[in-house]
Amino acid sequence: MFRTNLAVLLCLLLNVVYTEKRKPPNIIIILADDVGWNDISLHGSSQIPTPNIDALGYNGVILDKFYTQQTCTPSRAALLTGTYPIKLGLQGIPLNAGENRSLPQHTPTLAERLKELGYSNHLVGKWHLGAACKEHTPTKRGFDTHFGYWSGFVGYFNYEVSAPSPLDPKQNFTGFDLRDNFTPQWGLKGQYATELFTKKSVEIIKKHKDETPLFLMLSHLAGHTGYNGTELGVPDVDAANKKYSYIESIERRSYADLVNIMDQSVGEIVEALSDKGMLENSIVLFFSDNGAQTEGLYQNFGSSWPFRGLKFTLFEGGVRGTGVLYSPLLKNKKYVNRQLIHITDFLPTFYSAAGGNVSNLGDIDGIDQWEVISGNVSTKRTEILINIDEESGYSGVLGYGGRYKLLNGSFSNGLYNGYYGDSGRNSTDPSYNITNVLNSPTNLAINKLTIKPLEKTTIEKLRKEIDIGSGSCRSINRLYLCNDLCLFDLYVDPCETENLINDKNLRDVVKDLNKKYLSYLKEVVPEGSHNVDPESDPKRFNGTWEYWLKCDNDNFFNVMQKWLFNLYRQFASSVLKVFII
Numbered sequence: 001m002f003r004t005n006l007a008v009l010l011c012l013l014l015n016v017v018y019t020e021k022r023k024p025p026n027i028i029i030i031l032a033d034d035v036g037w038n039d040i041s042l043h044g045s046s047q048i049p050t051p052n053i054d055a056l057g058y059n060g061v062i063l064d065k066f067y068t069q070q071t072c073t074p075s076r077a078a079l080l081t082g083t084y085p086i087k088l089g090l091q092g093i094p095l096n097a098g099e100n101r102s103l104p105q106h107t108p109t110l111a112e113r114l115k116e117l118g119y120s121n122h123l124v125g126k127w128h129l130g131a132a133c134k135e136h137t138p139t140k141r142g143f144d145t146h147f148g149y150w151s152g153f154v155g156y157f158n159y160e161v162s163a164p165s166p167l168d169p170k171q172n173f174t175g176f177d178l179r180d181n182f183t184p185q186w187g188l189k190g191q192y193a194t195e196l197f198t199k200k201s202v203e204i205i206k207k208h209k210d211e212t213p214l215f216l217m218l219s220h221l222a223g224h225t226g227y228n229g230t231e232l233g234v235p236d237v238d239a240a241n242k243k244y245s246y247i248e249s250i251e252r253r254s255y256a257d258l259v260n261i262m263d264q265s266v267g268e269i270v271e272a273l274s275d276k277g278m279l280e281n282s283i284v285l286f287f288s289d290n291g292a293q294t295e296g297l298y299q300n301f302g303s304s305w306p307f308r309g310l311k312f313t314l315f316e317g318g319v320r321g322t323g324v325l326y327s328p329l330l331k332n333k334k335y336v337n338r339q340l341i342h343i344t345d346f347l348p349t350f351y352s353a354a355g356g357n358v359s360n361l362g363d364i365d366g367i368d369q370w371e372v373i374s375g376n377v378s379t380k381r382t383e384i385l386i387n388i389d390e391e392s393g394y395s396g397v398l399g400y401g402g403r404y405k406l407l408n409g410s411f412s413n414g415l416y417n418g419y420y421g422d423s424g425r426n427s428t429d430p431s432y433n434i435t436n437v438l439n440s441p442t443n444l445a446i447n448k449l450t451i452k453p454l455e456k457t458t459i460e461k462l463r464k465e466i467d468i469g470s471g472s473c474r475s476i477n478r479l480y481l482c483n484d485l486c487l488f489d490l491y492v493d494p495c496e497t498e499n500l501i502n503d504k505n506l507r508d509v510v511k512d513l514n515k516k517y518l519s520y521l522k523e524v525v526p527e528g529s530h531n532v533d534p535e536s537d538p539k540r541f542n543g544t545w546e547y548w549l550k551c552d553n554d555n556f557f558n559v560m561q562k563w564l565f566n567l568y569r570q571f572a573s574s575v576l577k578v579f580i581i
């Protein structure tokens with residue numbers, strides 16, 4: 001017994017020495033919603049100025065072959081569990097408010113994993129991973145605090161959201177969804193979501209105690225549509241119209257404004273980290289959960305140009321992620337990383353950057369890419385299951401290091417299979433304002449940490465390197481419907497114009513990718529019911545969306561059973577230790 005205690009003590013001591021040597025980095029994820037590849041100015045269009053996001057990328061790493069899932073819920077599930085959504089039953093249509101679906105309780109989240117390493121975890125903004133019972137909600141899934149909403153989106157000013165009524169198809173359940181942990185924040189109605197979420201995030205940074213590392217996830221409402229699915233919420237529509245008068249679509253002018261305000265939010269966050277002396281030990285990741293929704297349901301007038309398809313589809317326009325990462329801890333900075341990276345990789349990557357041992361993470365799909373991003377070394381990732389939606393009947397596998405993509409079926413009979421969105425490269429569009437990038441709060445804050453400040457020539461070089469939108473990419477005349485099987489060679493045809501499924505030289509490629517698809521197919525967990533539960537009606541809860549079910553874990557006997565089991569386990573293991581000695 002004594003020897004065990006000594007060993008434990010030694011371990012603890014070593015642990016202290018280790019942590020004193022290198023404090024785990026603060027991890028800041030800023031997540032945009034439905035923002036397309038062509039909606040940030042780094043990617044070659046100057047229509048929407050995003051100097052802060054751009055500065056983050058130019059000073060850090062621009063992720064070129066980074067893939068997300070096709071919509072909100074699957075992407076957020078993949079991000080927070082490091083697991084393909086097909087294994088969680090969350091691969092399909094995103095959750096409506098009032099649905100009894102959620103992240104499986106037994107799958108640890110990134111927040112829970114970072115908690116093991118001593119992090120203080122905070123979520124601001126969107127959750128969208130279930131809220132039928134208390135156990136589904138963010139503060140029960142590893143976050144110490146949550147300020148924001150549980151559903152897929154809310155109004156930019158009224159924080160209301162609807163779900164189709166299960167009782168009457170012509171009616172909606174409508175309720176308020178803005179809370180500080182569990183307390184509805186009616187008093188904040190009227191405040192602009194992007195600014196409110198930024199203010200709360202800055203408060204968290206200011207109040208943060210330096211002894212613990214910080215994990216902050218700011219999950220913005222922008223650029224999703226708000227309220228009833230059409231709102232493009234900006235503080236001043238007329239001002240937006242004037243400022244972006246060079247954009248033809250009047251709605252896209254509002255969209256441009258709301259993306260630009262989100263970019264300012266990035267600047268405020270980086271500035272707050274810098275003011276607090278935290279930036280020097282931080283990793284800041286910005287990315288969008290999926291491609292733009294230029295048309296159709298929740299149309300936001302975003303643009304994934306020059307890529308094919310929209311959100312919901314498995315074309316590049318739906319899943320090729322917009323992502324940049326900055327950290328002073330990176331070995332290589334100011335470069336375009338062209339290694340294959342999937343959204344599931346962030347969990348092990350951050351866990352590893354935080355000093356965790358990734359072999360503790362068990363059987364997940366994500367792999368540790370910290371050295372890949374920081375050291376620009378070759379990735380071990382050779383393939384990605386893009387998705388299998390067994391209900392809607394479409395799937396996609398990416399193999400051969402990201403070269404070949406096999407698609408089988410398409411979303412809603414090819415509804416969004418075309419090419420959409422503004423190129424932002426018309427003569428009427430403004431030219432890129434590099435001074436604006438150099439003067440951005442993000443760049444100024446980063447400058448304080450380096451003796452080699454960002455230069456104009458570096459910006460020009462990197463922006464050219466990442467720009468896909470040139471001439472030949474879109475030859476729409478060769479467009480195939482692609483409702484059946486499609487094979488694309490993304491190295492030569494990133495815009496997915498030419499279906500190679502019948503190419504005799506690529507038969508083995510098709511066979512091989514299909515084999516991978518079939519093996520993933522065996523692992524699909526059915527999506528389960530998408531029904532809105534009549535019991536969820538906000539009318540029952542003073543007009544607010546609340547959790548309305550009691551889950552298993554809630555129940556007294558289950559809690560007792562768990563407690564007794566743990567007690568037994570502790571007892572058994574100490575008996576075992578004594579026995580070994």
Ligand SMILES: *[C@@H]1O[C@H](CO)[C@@H](O)[C@H](O)[C@H]1NC(C)=O
Pocket residue numbers: 100101549
């Ligand atoms: C909610 O979902 C859980 C997990 O799938 C299930 O066990 C439970 O029966 C569901 N409850 C209702 C009321 O649908």
Ligand SMILES: *[C@@H]1O[C@H](CO)[C@@H](O)[C@H](O)[C@H]1NC(C)=O
Pocket residue numbers: 228229230231
């Ligand atoms: C959403 O609300 C706006 C403003 O109230 C209204 O003009 C529009 O028709 C509504 N759209 C839907 C789909 O309900």
Ligand SMILES: *[C@@H]1O[C@H](CO)[C@@H](O)[C@H](O)[C@H]1NC(C)=O
Pocket residue numbers: 162170171172227228229
């Ligand atoms: C319910 O919401 C949908 C989509 O948000 C909208 O099209 C419809 O008009 C709404 N119906 C009612 C009765 O509010």
Ligand SMILES: *[C@@H]1O[C@H](CO)[C@@H](O)[C@H](O)[C@H]1NC(C)=O
Pocket residue numbers: 357358359360
């Ligand atoms: C990580 O954990 C594995 C399995 O528990 C162990 O074999 C390995 O030595 C550990 N690595 C480090 C660096 O601690």
Ligand SMILES: *[C@@H]1O[C@H](CO)[C@@H](O)[C@H](O)[C@H]1NC(C)=O
Pocket residue numbers: 332334335336376377378
């Ligand atoms: C990153 O690695 C690739 C090869 O894998 C190489 O072509 C490129 O020049 C490297 N970039 C930097 C900045 O080291």
Ligand SMILES: *[C@@H]1O[C@H](CO)[C@@H](O)[C@H](O)[C@H]1NC(C)=O
Pocket residue numbers: 393394408409485514517
């Ligand atoms: C394509 O998907 C359908 C189901 O949507 C399936 O029946 C079919 O076997 C798949 N085709 C191939 C070649 O895997």
Ligand SMILES: *[C@@H]1O[C@H](CO)[C@@H](O)[C@H](O)[C@H]1NC(C)=O
Pocket residue numbers: 248422423424425426
């Ligand atoms: C240029 O703008 C016009 C309308 O102003 C539009 O029709 C056209 O598609 C734009 N061109 C590109 C390449 O986006």
Ligand SMILES: *[C@@H]1O[C@H](CO)[C@@H](O)[C@H](O)[C@H]1NC(C)=O
Pocket residue numbers: 433434435436437439
């Ligand atoms: C570029 O942005 C700066 C602000 O950083 C502004 O002062 C300047 O007028 C802009 N230049 C152009 C050509 O718009």
Ligand SMILES: *[C@@H]1O[C@H](CO)[C@@H](O)[C@H](O)[C@H]1NC(C)=O
Pocket residue numbers: 186542543
């Ligand atoms: C009910 O909601 C209103 C805001 O709509 C709020 O002012 C009031 O305090 C709430 N009542 C209770 C009992 O929570």
